[in-house]
Amino acid sequence: MDLHQLGVVIKQRRQRLRIRQNDLADLAGVGLRTVIAIETGVANPSFETLSKIGDVLGLELTLTIKS
Template identity: 45%
Template sequence: MGEVEAVGRAIRAARKEAGLTQRDLADLAGISERTVRAIETGTGNPALAAVAAAANVLGLRLVAE
């Protein structure tokens, strides 16, 4: 599994654990539901700022190595 997919899986797991729908997360992060779907599935090319916003809402940290 690639890094992009791993980030998406972590965001999806944290969202579900928090009891949020993709729409809820999108609203809280200020991004579109379509972008949340793209992040979680590792498809498309969502902006890093969008990924960071979703992660931040869920209390996750993105670390660049």
């Protein structure tokens, strides 16, 4: 999944749960600009940041290492 697709999934889930961007940022302990950048596909977030957002949204993250 590329960064754009990731952002779309996060945005759609947030909207389905009727959570505003600033509320997601507060609940996940990340900055509002970070949430916006992730949703628009311009950020390259750490796994830790994605994990925090995923926890709030009820999303399971899987790490795949390609060799």
